[in-house]
Amino acid sequence: MNEIRHSEPAAFNPPRFNDEIDLIDLAIALWRRKWVVIVVMVFITALTALYAFGRGEVAVPTSYASIYNLPKVSVDSGDEKPVIAPSAVMELSQRVFVPQALARDREANAEKDAEKLEVDLEQPKGTALIVVETEANQAQAERVNALHQSIMGRIEKLVESEVDDLRVRLDQRVEMLQTRLANAESLADSLAQTEGDLADISSEIAEVKTDLLLAELQKASLSTGRLVELGQQREMEKGLSSALMLALGxxxxxxxGLFAALMVGFVSAARERLHETESLED
Structure with missing residues (x-):
């Protein structure tokens, strides 16, 4: 009886891959294709040089700022507060002053087909400053200066009006308190002659003198607004120089070029492997 022997399947040997890269072989492969590296590098460098040195003078945008310091006046606590609330100045500027100034700027530069300017308003917290800022290039400096001058002129007129009104009110208050003090002192003299009670009138005289002193201090502390800066150029954002662009190129x-040489080597090796495979099959 013949024994049937089952043939055992051949053991499967997984392919072995060598993950290590021989740097010497890589260097030799790149050296063999050095002209690929040189040609690609020269081509990209030439394009970069043409752009860097052929672009001419570039108008670099920068920032121009104007700052107005609102006037202040002392209050009863001894602190100072703005004569007019900065929030009120900001709101009126955003709604009226800035749109009107931009409209006049567009009319003045309509024939030149000039670029439209934008204005940003800012009121730093805890200060009495109004900041007007515009981004433009150096060629537009005079135009920005005229635009800011128009806005700041409207703010200055508004502030001067508020200061004049407050000064009139303080003058009237001082005059009223002086009249009240004079009447109280006259009444005190009359009571002294008739041996009347001076307690109430003395208290009133002291109160009036205190109010009068505060009113005079407020009047003396009243200041006017001040234009701190007009169209002050901020630090410019410098672009890439031509030399730096060339170095990067x-x-x-x-x-x-190195990548292109590696890709050429890879394609060449793949073709050789394909030809070897086709030869073995034949």
Whole structure:
């Protein structure tokens, strides 16, 4: 009786891959294709040089700021507060002053087909400052200066009006308190002659003198608004220089050339492997 022997399947040997990269072989492969690296690097460097040195003078945008310091007046606590609330100035500027100034700017520059300017308003917290800022290039400096001057002129007129009104009210208050003090002192003299009670009138005289002193201090502390800056140029954002752009182009060209050489080597190796496979099959 013949024994049937089952053939055992051949053991499967997984392919072995060598993950290590031989740097010497890589360097030799790149050296063999050095002209690919050189051609790609020279091409990219030439394009970068044409752009860097052929772009001419670039108008770099910068920021122009104007600052107005609102006037202050002392209060009963001894502190100072703005004569007019900064929030009120901001609101009126946003609604009226800035739109009107921009409209006049567009009318004045309509024939030149000039770029439209934008104005940003800011009121730093805890201060009495109004900041007007515009982004533009150096060629537009005079235009920005005229725009800011128009806005600041409207703010200054508004502030001067508020200061004049407050000064009139303080003058009237001082005059009223002086009249009240004179009447109280006259009454005190009359009571002294008739041996009347001076307690109430003395208290009133002291109170009037205190109010009069505070009113005079407020009047003396009243200041006017002040234009701190007009169209002050802020630090410019410098772009890339031509020399730096050229250096970056050389670096980019070198890496692009190395990558191109590796890709050429990879394609060449793949073709050789394909030809070997086809030869074995034949």
């Amino acid at each position: 050389v670096t980019l060209g070198l890496f692009a």
